[in-house]
Amino acid sequence: xxxxxxxxxxxxxxxxxxxxxxxxxxxxxxxxxxxxxxxxxxxxxxxxxxxxxxxxxxxxxxxxxxxxxxxxxxxxxxxxxxxxxxxxxxxxxxxxxxxxxxxxxxxxxxxxxxxxxxxxxxxxxxxxxxxxxxxxxxxxxxxxxxxxxxxxxxxxxxxxxxxxxxxxxxxxxxxxxxxxxxxxxxxxxxxxxxxxxxxxxxxxxxxxxxxxxxxxxxxxxxxxxxxxxxxxxxxxxxxxxxxxxxxxxxxxxxxxxxxxxxxxxxxxxxxxxxxxxxxxxxxxxxxxxxxxxxxxxxxxxxxxxxxxxxxxxxx
Numbered sequence: 001x002x003x004x005x006x007x008x009x010x011x012x013x014x015x016x017x018x019x020x021x022x023x024x025x026x027x028x029x030x031x032x033x034x035x036x037x038x039x040x041x042x043x044x045x046x047x048x049x050x051x052x053x054x055x056x057x058x059x060x061x062x063x064x065x066x067x068x069x070x071x072x073x074x075x076x077x078x079x080x081x082x083x084x085x086x087x088x089x090x091x092x093x094x095x096x097x098x099x100x101x102x103x104x105x106x107x108x109x110x111x112x113x114x115x116x117x118x119x120x121x122x123x124x125x126x127x128x129x130x131x132x133x134x135x136x137x138x139x140x141x142x143x144x145x146x147x148x149x150x151x152x153x154x155x156x157x158x159x160x161x162x163x164x165x166x167x168x169x170x171x172x173x174x175x176x177x178x179x180x181x182x183x184x185x186x187x188x189x190x191x192x193x194x195x196x197x198x199x200x201x202x203x204x205x206x207x208x209x210x211x212x213x214x215x216x217x218x219x220x221x222x223x224x225x226x227x228x229x230x231x232x233x234x235x236x237x238x239x240x241x242x243x244x245x246x247x248x249x250x251x252x253x254x255x256x257x258x259x260x261x262x263x264x265x266x267x268x269x270x271x272x273x274x275x276x277x278x279x280x281x282x283x284x285x286x287x288x289x290x291x292x293x294x295x296x297x298x299x300x301x302x303x304x305x306x307x308x309x310x311x312x313x314x315x
Contacts, residue, residue: 131192241303
């Protein structure tokens with residue numbers, strides 16, 4: 001029979017392995033939709049490039065004197081009438097030449113950024129608030145409320161955007177930046193309304209909304225605490241893409257003589273001025289057209305990047 005008193009030798013390594021506590025597996029913290037979207041955006045080159053461009057434009061609009069010391073409204077017909085660009089003098093008033101009034105094209109590009117950015121941001125903020133609130137009310141309450149508000153939206157939606165803005169602007173003799181903002185916002189809220197209404201109709205059928213109702217939560221709390229945060233993703237996408245469209249709309253109205261006009265400084269005004277002198281000084285038309293296209297493209301790229309990050313179907 002085997003000797004039961006004998007014991008096998010145990011090494012210190014085996015002893016420590018036997019008594020050492022096992023580290024529990026740390027579960028990875030689940031990220032929200034916004035956390036996943038931000039992680040995707042940081043890896044998207046389109047988002048990085050467009051963000052850099054937009055931040056640069058915002059800085060120029062806020063502090064134009066940092067980029068040029070020239071007065072964009074001061075003309076010198078004696079010395080600077082249609083003086084051609086001197087591309088070697090980067091950042092100087094004569095860098096991009098002078099227009100038919102003897103004004104620095106570069107200085108007008110810098111100061112014209114402010115009007116375009118103000119119009120785009122202000123119109124987007126107004127239409128997002130107005131369209132978002134009306135769409136949320138329409139989609140949540142439904143019934144007669146939805147029917148009436150939907151018919152009002154259809155009336156505004158049926159008006160051609162630029163044509164309607166032209167008609168609205170004709171009612172004002174003094175057309176400033178805020179006049180253009182009002183005209184564009186007056187007709188631009190319908191798209192946000194439609195998007196928000198559809199998102200709210202989908203979200204209000206979720207289980208957590210029914211649970212909030214069963215627990216006695218009020219309508220205001222349900223709308224702004226449960227429905228709005230979960231219905232904002234498509235609205236943010238549409239609003240971001242629309243920013244570039246509003247910049248182009250402002251330039252179009254100014255080009256047609258129905259938006260901003262001198263002494264206001266705008267890319268659309270400069271494009272209109274340059275088109276009259278395109279035979280002898282193409283640069284007056286070329287440079288504001290290029291910067292306008294780049295700005296619109298930057299906002300569209302940003303909107304596309306946000307859409308790809310927030311849409312689960314595109315992951």
